[in-house]
Amino acid sequence: MRKMRRKGLASMAVQTVATTSNPAVDLGPAAALSCRECGHRVPLGPVFACEECFGPLEIAYDFSAYDTEELRARIEAGPANIWRYAPLLPVPADVAGKPNLNPGWTQLVKADNLARELGVTGGLYVKDDSGNPTHSFKDRVVAQALEAARAFGFTTLSCSSTGNLAGAVGAAAARAGLRSCVFIPHDLEQGKVVMAAVYGGELVGIEGNYDDVNRFCSELIGDPAGEGWGFVNVNLRPYYAEGSKTLAYEICEQLGWRLPDQIVVPIASGSQLTKIDKGLQELVKLGLVEDRPYKIFGAQAEGCSPVSTAFKAGHDVVRPQKPNTIAKSLAIGNPADGPYVLDIARRTGGAVEDVTDADVVDAIKLLARTEGIFAETAGGVTVGVTRKLLKEGVLDPAKTTVVLNTGDGLKTLDAVAGTGLTATIRPNLESFREAGLA
Ligand SMILES: Cc1ncc(COP(=O)(O)O)c(C=O)c1O
Ligand SMILES: [Zn+2]
DSSP, rough: OOHHHHHHHHHHHHHHHHOOOOOOOOOOOOOEEETTTHHHHHSSSOOOOOTTTOOEEEEEEEEETTHHHHHHHHHHHHHHGGGGGGSSSSSSTTTTSSOOOOOOOOEEEOOOOOOHHHHHHHHHEEEGGGSSSSBBBBHHHHHHHHHHHHHHHHOEEEESSHHHHHHHHHHHHHHHOOOOEEEETTTTOOHHHHHHHSSSSEEEEEESSHHHHHHHHHHHHTTTGGGTHHHTTTTTHHHOOOOHHHHHHHHHHHTTTTTOOOEEEEEEHHHHHHHHHHHHHHHTTTTOOOOOEEEEEEEEETBBBBHHHHHEEEEETTOOOOOOOOOOOGGSSOOTTTHHHHHHHHHHHHHEEEEEHHHHHHHHHHHHHHHHBOOOOOHHHHHHHHHHHHTOOSSSSSSSSEEEEEGGGGGGGGGGOOOSSSSOSSSSSHHHHHHTTT
């Protein structure tokens, strides 16, 4: 089941291990890097693949010193951003004093109007991450990678991106006083391009799709040209990925330290979904929430649905696809964490589903009309999938359900092109009446 992914990582891992050292660093409770496949542990460093089996590395923590109620009090007394959870993240103790974007603690909106439209009776919430500094959840992951980059002495921050990450890296580097050079597919939405370019770093369009961009970045890491570069989602990926846990922490804290019953999460690489699951499990282990079942649902666009296709076919292997969808932020045809998403959806009793581009547009408008939230296409995907899974009887309308909106509609205006003026009138009441508006 894992063979395909391991093979893909093999060359990158060898290059990375060969060109970097593992300096001793203090990243708070982060104790080591541990292989998700074989459990092999290595010291904290800018490596991302296991030297034994090429499986992905993730952060292993030592939380043993924490007392549950002391930890809860410390979190609640913390700042209204992700750093309230610093004791659970791979960061040094003094992180909050350093210049960074301080993302997080976004609104958990009780979406009663949307619930009525969809027939949800158990409580429907939208976790609205468009409220972050660069208007997507990517600020959370970049904030972790930035701390790791500082700890390892990188001077250039970089990434391969479907758009939102490029903006988040550009902004974080600007605030931190680092150079940034980021790579995106050349044909992204104008809103994403401007958001990525405006912070003054270098923005490079690659002739190809995201998977081509990612391959290029892996080559650059192994080349002298990439020396001193921290690629937030490649050689800093274990640290970067931990940022998504803060979504799980916030949702539970905002629900009154309670697990939701059902969560609907968008999937591009699948990293966010896997770390939301990790975050929920940590809260249970730490005693911060009561242990009870929850289900995680993954959402994709039909035009880039490698994970939902595998889920529905009952496969363990995720077959790569060539993306063709308006949901460009989710357009990763070869998702690194796809197999783990399948495991989590199956283990928790969730599902992975996809919706058409027309459904995405309709769902963007539905969320805007009912809750006053203007989502980017990724939010259209999660709301669209939520509606579809409710209709299919897969989501339980009587359960507490959280739907993620991970980005801002202002970055994907083309998706709702044609939405505009109700009427154009002369500046007098007669004209207003003629237009049927009185
Ligand atoms: C707005 C938005 N939502 C969700 C995702 C999915 O993230 P992941 O790659 O962690 O699955 C992305 C990724 O680029 C994104 O831009
Ligand atoms: Zn391993």
